[in-house]
Structure formats: structure tokens, C-alpha cells
Amino acid sequence: MNSIYEKIRQQINRVVKDAFETCAKNQTLPAVELPEIIVEVPRERGFGDFSTNVVMQAARQLRMPPRKAAEMLIQAMDLKDTYIERVECAGPGFINFYLNRYWLYDALKLIQEKQEHYGELDMGRNVRVNVEFVSANPTGPLHMGNARGGALGDCIANVLKKAGYDVTREFYINDTGNQIEKFGLSLEARYLQQLLGEDQVPFPEDGYHGEDIIEHAKAYIAQHGDSLLKETPEKRREILVQYALPINIERIRKMLSDYGIEYDVWFSEKTLHDNGEVADTIQFLKDNGYTVEKDGALWLSGEKLGLEKDEVLVRNNGVPTYLAADIAYHRNKFVKRGFDWCINLWGADHHGHVARMKAAMAPFGVSADRLHVVLFQLVHLYRNGEIVRMSKRTGKSISLEDLLEEVGRDAARFFFNLKTSGSHLDFDLDLAVSQSNENPVYYVQYAHARICSLIRKLKEEEGITLKDVAEIDLTLLTKDEELDLIRKLAEYPEEIALSAKTLEPSRLTRYVMDVAAHFHSFYNACRVKGEEEPLMMARLMLVDSTRIVIKNVLDLISIHAPEKM
Known part of the structure; x- marks a missing residue:
């Protein structure tokens, strides 16, 4: 048993089913085909610890007012060998269950038994899930959108793994297409400027203006001199891209590792073109009637796939679009590699692409619900109450590297997971570094350190x-x-289940803040040291169980759980 709630639901299910059978046998209620018995925690404590509306669900079969049927059912309930102390009928026919305290004590025992495994569930039943996130263009530094997407994606992957899914973390490298052509043109211009003078070589109007492009050009010259001057422009750009791209990808990998993210797969878009998967995917769509030809280009048929309009797959110059590669990539994930479920994290500006990608999977026998896209909103950084866009150190747009240097990994990851992915996020840089109870990550880490200090002393x-x-x-x-406090600790597996179901890890940051708040209230009201030994030991176990839960949550969102502060 991984959750005390699971045990309670099983008990309530058994009690309710047995009562229905007893009533049918006594002919006080007709025999019914029971729907799934949904057991929930009421919003208000006054309505019991748990509640079910099963009688209202079965009302048509019972052929009597639900409240009357509920009262008969309650009369027939056998509560022996359960945590249930009493049962009441409420409203139009809700059945409310009030528990004795032993379920809370057993919750503490479960935490002590499971330790770091407390909260692990088997709801995923090893379903294979691919979580693809960040996937930034490898042409420059990681920005705030990448930072938020990284924190969200990694935490979603962690939660799903904790819930029993077989999770693969993936970074999709966009190493072909327009952005790589632009990268090559930018590198070439800076290379030539270094050798021939800036006034001699115009820089592409829409090129990449970052200092990193100049650094690449200087580094290449330091190693190879002016050897590329004799090459054709096409060959020169190709060589410069082959030189600089792996460096950028390694920088991204290192930056994300510093951020607490390790990927299982780095998937190159270029391989889909090189091994023929893009061409094969386009041919499959064509052969099966999912394309139309017009204006010299090949289009994905909107009419055939239930989309508002046709979308270009192959331009009139014969070059496949990004959409074609993206369809081939998702076909690779579902069909070739056999993932049951694929989750992508995209910025909210990609919302128009969601319906296209879901619809484009149908020709390959992949239902739309197997592809889930989490769209996340923009981040606004604030300092002294004002929006900040530029790094103090570089004078450029703030990158993930700048953010980690200023506030550290723990604060960055915690703050990015404070709100649901669909909410705009205001990131207060001053708050993130403050050592006060107003800073949520400090507040939680301090609770853990305080517990460790108490146990150590x-x-x-x-x-x-x-x-x-x-x-x-x-x-x-x-x-x-x-x-x-015990009640709050008992909720942890429920929070894992709900976070996995909703793909919202922000539930866990809010939950662990609640745990810390409940602990501080307990600590201020209840002494541990100096009490009679039996009470001291009981409280010490509660304190240690709180430590376990806080550490488990912080580990899950890849944030340090300090033992001293």
C-alpha cells in the first residue's frame, strides 16, 4: 500500500458495496448494477473526511429519492475493521464518512516504512511516456522561455516517473532549416569581418547579432587561420556551422545540467532528413490521400484531417517545411520507437500548431489524445518593482546563465513552478535571493534545516x-x-497523483509550502525536547516524517534540501 488514502477508499468501496448487497438481499433496495464508486475529500471539513455520491449516480435504478436510499444504505453498513467512525447522509443524497484518528497514525507509520519511496505510485503501470522540452534552437544562449519550459518539463517528467510511468526525457535539436542557414550566414559574415574588416563585409539584416557569433569566428580563426577564404561561400558556411553547432549544443547541455536537467535522448532533426524519414513520411501522406498539390507546392489536406486550412509540406522549391519534419519526428516517436504517450512543452505562441500536430498523427493510426501539448506563458522579471530585460553583467537580454548566477538553481526552479503553466509568471529577483519567510523556497528549505537541526541536537x-x-x-x-500536520503529510501521494493527472507540478510547490506552514505552527505550539519520553517520541516521529516528506518533494523538483542554513 503506497497511500493511506488508497486504503481508505478501498475500505469505503467495500462498505458501500456490501451495504448495497445487504439491502438487495433484505429487499429494502432493488439490486443495482453499481457505477464506479467515486470517493472524494469534501471541500469543507464539516462534511466528513470522505464523501461519495454513488446513490445519486444509481438513482434511476433505485427508483426512489436518493436521500431515502442513502439513509437505508447507511443503516445497512458494517463499519467493523475500518477507519470509519460514523456515516451521515447530507443534501440530496451524499454519503459522508467521518474517520477515527487511527488512519492518521497509520499514515505516519507508512511514511516511516517507505522513507524516500513515500509518494511512489503505480498509476502509470509502466506506460511509456516521452517528455520533450526546452528544445531550443542551438544558435544562441538559453532565454527565459527556455528556463521556464525546462523547469516545468523536468518536474513533469519527475512526477510521472514517481507515479509509475516509464519516462524518457528528450531534447529535439533543430539542427537544420532556416535558423541553421541564418546561423551559417551570421558566422560567415563575422569570420570575414575579422579577417577583412567590418566595413568590408555587410552583416545579414536578420542575422544573429549575439557576441557568441563573434567569439566563434575568432576561435575558428585562432585554430585554422584564414583557410576558409579560398572556399566557396556554401562550403565556408557549412564548415563554420559544423564547427560552431556542436559547441553550442554542448553549452546548452552543460547549462541545463547546471540547472538540474539531464536528458535521456538528444534527438537531431537532421537525422530525419539524412535517413529518409522525412521523405518517407511525406510519401506516405501522399500515397494515402492526405495531401493536395497547388501553386507548385505539396500541402497537407486540411479537409481530410478536419483542419481549418491546408498547410504546406513541401515548398515550390522542393524543400520540406518544418511541419513536414515535425510530423516525421512525431511519427518516429509513436510508430518507430513505440511511445504510448508523448508530451511536448511549447511556448504559448505555438498554440496554433497544436491542432495541426494532433490531426497529423491520425494517418499513422495515432489518436490525438496520445499527444499532449503543455503550453506555458511568458515570464516577466522584476527588480525593485520594475521590469528587467537586460543583464547587469552583459547588458544583453537576461539568459538562463545570468539568472542562475543571480538567484541560483533552487530559487529559479521553485519560482518557475509556483504557478500553473498557463499563467503568466512575474519573477521577483529581489524576493528570490532574500532570506526571509516571504521567499517561498527559503521558507521551505528553512523548515527542513530546522527539523534536521532539532534531530541533530x-x-x-x-x-x-x-x-x-x-x-x-x-x-x-x-x-x-x-x-x-499529519493530515497534510498524508496528502502527499494524492498530490503526486493529481500532479501526474493534470501535468501541473505547481501543485507540489504549493503543497510543500503548506507542509512547511503546518510544521511551523506545530513547532510553535508543541514542544519536543523536555516532554515525557512517550510524547516526545511520538512528536519526534512526526517531526522526522515531516522531514521525509519535505525532502521527497524537494528531491522531486530537483531542489536541495539543506540540513543547515
Whole structure:
């Protein structure tokens, strides 16, 4: 059993089913074909610990007012060997379950038993999931959109893995197409400017103006001199791209590693062209009637796929579009590599591409719901209450490297996961580095460090260490602050399940902030050191269980859990 909630739901399911059978046997209710019994936590504590509307779902078969049927059902319930203390009917026929405290004590025992594995679920049942995120053009530094997409994508992958999915993290390298041509033209111009003078060589109007392009040109000259002057422009650009692109990709890999992200696969778009998968995909669509020819180009048929308009697959110059490569790439993921589910993280400006990609999978027998796109909104950086766009150090747009240098990995990842992906994010640079309770990452890390300090001091100064669970009387934990904290710790597997279902890891940052708040309330109201040993041990176990949960959440979102601060 991985979750106390799972056990409680099983008990309620059994009690409800048995009651229906008893009522049918006694002929107080007709025999019914039961729908799935959905057991939920009511929003208000006054309506019990758990609730079900199963009677209202089965109302048509019962042929009587749901409330009356619910009352009969409650009369027939056998609560023996469960956590259920009492059951009440509410409203039009809700059945509310009120539990005794033993479920809370068993929740603590489960945390102690599972330790770092607490929160792991098997809901994914090893379904193979590909999570593709960041996938920045390898032509320059990573920006704020990449930073947010990276934090979100990595946390989604971590949550899905924790929930029992077989997860592959993937970076799609856009190493062909317009941006690479522009990269080559930019490198060539800077190379020639270094050798012939800036006034002798015009720079492409839409070229890449970053300092990194000049650095590449200088570095190439330092190694190879003016050897490219004798080459044709096409060959010169090709050689410069072959030189600079791997350097950029390695910088991206290193930067993301510093950010706490490690990929399983770095997938090159160029390989899809080189091995014929793009051409084969276009031919498949053509052979199966999913294309139309007009204006000398080949188009994906909007009419055939239920799209608003046709989309160009091959331009009139014979060059495939990015869409063609993207369809081939997703076909590769689903058909060739056999992923059950693919999740892409894209900036909100790509929303128009979502319907196209989902529809384009149908010819290959891939249903639209197997491709899920998480769209995330822009980030606004603030300092002293004003929007910041430029780095103090470089005077250029703030990159991920600049951000990590200023606020560190922990604050960056925590702040990027504070809000749902669809919300605009205001990132307060001053708050992110402040050592105060207003800074959420500091607040949570401080709670963990405070717990570690308490446990360490008890051991070093008093020789007190936590006893085995079997030797501790947890029923001594009766104060509201104790029970509220346990209740919050018990929710962790539920939060994992909901985060995996919604693909919203921001639930976990909010959850761990709640855990820290409940712990501070408990700590201020309940002494550990100096109490009678039985109560001290029970509270020490609660403190240690809180440490386990906070560390598990911080590990999950790849943030350090410091033992000293």
C-alpha cells in the first residue's frame, strides 16, 4: 500500500458495496448494477473526511429519492475493521464518512516504512511516456522561455516517473532549416569581418547579432587561420556551422545540467532528413490521400484531417517545411520507437500548431489524445518593482546563465513552478535571493534545516534518537496542530497523483509550502525536547516524517534540501 488514502477508499468501496448487497438481499433496495464508486475529500471539513455520491449516480435504478436510499444504505453498513467512525447522509443524497484518528497514525507509520519511496505510485503501470522540452534552437544562449519550459518539463517528467510511468526525457535539436542557414550566414559574415574588416563585409539584416557569433569566428580563426577564404561561400558556411553547432549544443547541455536537467535522448532533426524519414513520411501522406498539390507546392489536406486550412509540406522549391519534419519526428516517436504517450512543452505562441500536430498523427493510426501539448506563458522579471530585460553583467537580454548566477538553481526552479503553466509568471529577483519567510523556497528549505537541526541536537546533546515505530504510542498525538500536520503529510501521494493527472507540478510547490506552514505552527505550539519520553517520541516521529516528506518533494523538483542554513 503506497497511500493511506488508497486504503481508505478501498475500505469505503467495500462498505458501500456490501451495504448495497445487504439491502438487495433484505429487499429494502432493488439490486443495482453499481457505477464506479467515486470517493472524494469534501471541500469543507464539516462534511466528513470522505464523501461519495454513488446513490445519486444509481438513482434511476433505485427508483426512489436518493436521500431515502442513502439513509437505508447507511443503516445497512458494517463499519467493523475500518477507519470509519460514523456515516451521515447530507443534501440530496451524499454519503459522508467521518474517520477515527487511527488512519492518521497509520499514515505516519507508512511514511516511516517507505522513507524516500513515500509518494511512489503505480498509476502509470509502466506506460511509456516521452517528455520533450526546452528544445531550443542551438544558435544562441538559453532565454527565459527556455528556463521556464525546462523547469516545468523536468518536474513533469519527475512526477510521472514517481507515479509509475516509464519516462524518457528528450531534447529535439533543430539542427537544420532556416535558423541553421541564418546561423551559417551570421558566422560567415563575422569570420570575414575579422579577417577583412567590418566595413568590408555587410552583416545579414536578420542575422544573429549575439557576441557568441563573434567569439566563434575568432576561435575558428585562432585554430585554422584564414583557410576558409579560398572556399566557396556554401562550403565556408557549412564548415563554420559544423564547427560552431556542436559547441553550442554542448553549452546548452552543460547549462541545463547546471540547472538540474539531464536528458535521456538528444534527438537531431537532421537525422530525419539524412535517413529518409522525412521523405518517407511525406510519401506516405501522399500515397494515402492526405495531401493536395497547388501553386507548385505539396500541402497537407486540411479537409481530410478536419483542419481549418491546408498547410504546406513541401515548398515550390522542393524543400520540406518544418511541419513536414515535425510530423516525421512525431511519427518516429509513436510508430518507430513505440511511445504510448508523448508530451511536448511549447511556448504559448505555438498554440496554433497544436491542432495541426494532433490531426497529423491520425494517418499513422495515432489518436490525438496520445499527444499532449503543455503550453506555458511568458515570464516577466522584476527588480525593485520594475521590469528587467537586460543583464547587469552583459547588458544583453537576461539568459538562463545570468539568472542562475543571480538567484541560483533552487530559487529559479521553485519560482518557475509556483504557478500553473498557463499563467503568466512575474519573477521577483529581489524576493528570490532574500532570506526571509516571504521567499517561498527559503521558507521551505528553512523548515527542513530546522527539523534536521532539532534531530541533530537531540542526538548530540541528549543522546536521544528515534525509536522503532512499534515502540511508539502515536495515539498521544491529539492536539489540533499535530493532527493537522499529519493530515497534510498524508496528502502527499494524492498530490503526486493529481500532479501526474493534470501535468501541473505547481501543485507540489504549493503543497510543500503548506507542509512547511503546518510544521511551523506545530513547532510553535508543541514542544519536543523536555516532554515525557512517550510524547516526545511520538512528536519526534512526526517531526522526522515531516522531514521525509519535505525532502521527497524537494528531491522531486530537483531542489536541495539543506540540513543547515
